[in-house]
Amino acid sequence: MIERIGQGHLTGLYDVAAVRQIEQASFAIEGDSFPMMERAAYAIYRHICHRQPSTRPIVVLAGGGNNGGDGVLVAVLLHEAGFDVTLFDAAKRPRTGDALLAWEKLRAVNVPVQPAEAFLAYDRSAVVVDALLGIGALGHPSADFAALIDHCNHLRQSGGWTLAVDVPSGLNANTGSGSTIIEADMVVTFIVDKIGLRINKGPACCHEIVIESLQAADLDLPQCAHFLARSFFRTFQPCTRYGDSHKGTYGHVAVLGGDHGFGGAAIMSSEAAARAGAGTVALYSRGVTIGAALCRNPSIMGFDEAQGEPGSVLRGNSSIIVLGPGLGRLEWGHRLFDAAAQLHCRTVLDADGLRLLASKHWEGGELIITPHPGEAAFLLGISIDEVLNDLISAAEQLAQKYRAVVILKGITSVIAKQGEVPVVVGAPCPGLARGGSGDVLTGIVAACWAYYQDAFTAAVIGAGWHNDAAIKCAQEKGDIGMFPQELLMYLQKS
Ligand SMILES: NC(=O)C1=CN([C@@H]2O[C@H](COP(=O)(O)OP(=O)(O)OC[C@H]3O[C@@H](n4cnc5c(N)ncnc54)[C@H](O)[C@@H]3O)[C@@H](O)[C@H]2O)[C@@H](O)CC1
Numbered sequence: 001m002i003e004r005i006g007q008g009h010l011t012g013l014y015d016v017a018a019v020r021q022i023e024q025a026s027f028a029i030e031g032d033s034f035p036m037m038e039r040a041a042y043a044i045y046r047h048i049c050h051r052q053p054s055t056r057p058i059v060v061l062a063g064g065g066n067n068g069g070d071g072v073l074v075a076v077l078l079h080e081a082g083f084d085v086t087l088f089d090a091a092k093r094p095r096t097g098d099a100l101l102a103w104e105k106l107r108a109v110n111v112p113v114q115p116a117e118a119f120l121a122y123d124r125s126a127v128v129v130d131a132l133l134g135i136g137a138l139g140h141p142s143a144d145f146a147a148l149i150d151h152c153n154h155l156r157q158s159g160g161w162t163l164a165v166d167v168p169s170g171l172n173a174n175t176g177s178g179s180t181i182i183e184a185d186m187v188v189t190f191i192v193d194k195i196g197l198r199i200n201k202g203p204a205c206c207h208e209i210v211i212e213s214l215q216a217a218d219l220d221l222p223q224c225a226h227f228l229a230r231s232f233f234r235t236f237q238p239c240t241r242y243g244d245s246h247k248g249t250y251g252h253v254a255v256l257g258g259d260h261g262f263g264g265a266a267i268m269s270s271e272a273a274a275r276a277g278a279g280t281v282a283l284y285s286r287g288v289t290i291g292a293a294l295c296r297n298p299s300i301m302g303f304d305e306a307q308g309e310p311g312s313v314l315r316g317n318s319s320i321i322v323l324g325p326g327l328g329r330l331e332w333g334h335r336l337f338d339a340a341a342q343l344h345c346r347t348v349l350d351a352d353g354l355r356l357l358a359s360k361h362w363e364g365g366e367l368i369i370t371p372h373p374g375e376a377a378f379l380l381g382i383s384i385d386e387v388l389n390d391l392i393s394a395a396e397q398l399a400q401k402y403r404a405v406v407i408l409k410g411i412t413s414v415i416a417k418q419g420e421v422p423v424v425v426g427a428p429c430p431g432l433a434r435g436g437s438g439d440v441l442t443g444i445v446a447a448c449w450a451y452y453q454d455a456f457t458a459a460v461i462g463a464g465w466h467n468d469a470a471i472k473c474a475q476e477k478g479d480i481g482m483f484p485q486e487l488l489m490y491l492q493k494s
């Protein structure tokens, strides 16, 4: 269903092995590999001409491989066009193949060249072309490359502008991990969009990504994931309402949770479900939490636990339960968890609910689970680093192990379900990096599930919508000034 809704907005994300396959097929068709490097360099050259005034000095950092080869040809094009360009040479051994051909061209036109170490003393506000490492990088950058990357990032902080060729140096194009990484205003990536640019640390280092296909061969290769771009929410309003509808059309969400000390989490989750459009919302909690919830938002039905069992808050078995926000891990939370499983309704499980899932067998209804990497590691019995080093596989393993739709949360989030290509959604929003953001997400996802029925579609749209609204909220209130619940006021803003 998400394929139908997201048509034109879901694009493929590939790993390095796929890029290599496409490269080889393209070289075989063309009978030569150098023309593709020339097209890559020309594409970069065009973007620099388009985006940067010719008065600014330009620095090209060139490594010894083909990524450096691209950079060398960019320096040639800029020099011939009259730009003030200097190339800092970071090759550690003599160049070979296409990189050597590129170097010979550079030597023929006398582009100014300096040794890479000299860049560490460079202090002008420049355009820096990062062509140190591309998809051939192995492991973390060597110490000398790390120093160049650090200095480049320092110049950018002081008013520079950085363009990364293919991949920001230091970023693993498969996993999105890295220790010292170029922070790029623009990444011009070749042939296809790469998974590492869109997950883990990738999105924070790539402020803008442009894909240049370079006339590469069109192979039908498996994608690691799809990417749902934010532009989707410019034209698509989730959970729209119809003229001939009534409250029953939009489903019922029941939030169970909010033990002493954690009432706010359950309140935020229930408010989120209501704001995201659920027809009716109930909250089952401690009396004190219910009092606070009703003062904030009287459209929510508050059920004091003293008045009955959790089942009393349902409206038939098509209700959606949210279990986890403020559940706690004490006896009260255990009891609610067991009671919720008995209700056999579709359930969004988060936070303490996930901790309990790891120790108890879930025999309840269909699940959407929303772990962050720490919770994912706990659920899979592996380390957080292992999760971060392969987020796609971690999300897929969770989907299989718990027979659930999974939203593995992060700067971007990975949504997985057995038998589906995972979907990556979101963009950096530091304003979300605070307690309560995940609680708000659960309510939005529950409302989407009531609306879209299909769990995978609800998870993709819910996670993307939460992120999109948060970014709009942060634009007005600032990353420090925004509270998670305030993003709810931006769910309907275009
Ligand atoms: N093959 C082709 O013709 C094309 C490739 N293109 C470019 O070629 C790149 C891939 O080129 P390569 O396969 O040569 O690989 P790279 O240029 O990405 O990396 C290889 C070089 O980096 C060094 N290196 C590797 N890991 C390192 C580390 N951790 N620290 C320091 N140095 C390290 C190696 O010694 C070698 O010099 C792509 O990213 C793209 O920019 C483009 O020109 C498009 C066409």
Ligand SMILES: Nc1ncnc2c1ncn2[C@@H]1O[C@H](COP(=O)(O)OP(=O)(O)O)[C@@H](O)[C@H]1O
Pocket (backbone or CB within 6 Å): 372, 409, 410, 411, 412, 413, 426, 427, 428, 429, 430, 431, 432, 433, 434, 435, 436, 437, 438, 439, 440, 441, 467
């Ligand atoms: N820097 C960030 N950029 C984008 N989204 C973020 C960022 N930090 C956190 N988020 C999002 O905020 C939510 C945080 O959830 P979680 O860690 O469970 O918080 P909580 O424990 O408060 O509920 C997730 O949806 C996550 O994707």
Ligand SMILES: [K+]
Pocket (backbone or CB within 6 Å): 067, 130, 131, 132, 133, 134, 164, 165, 166, 167, 168, 169
């Ligand atoms: K690079």
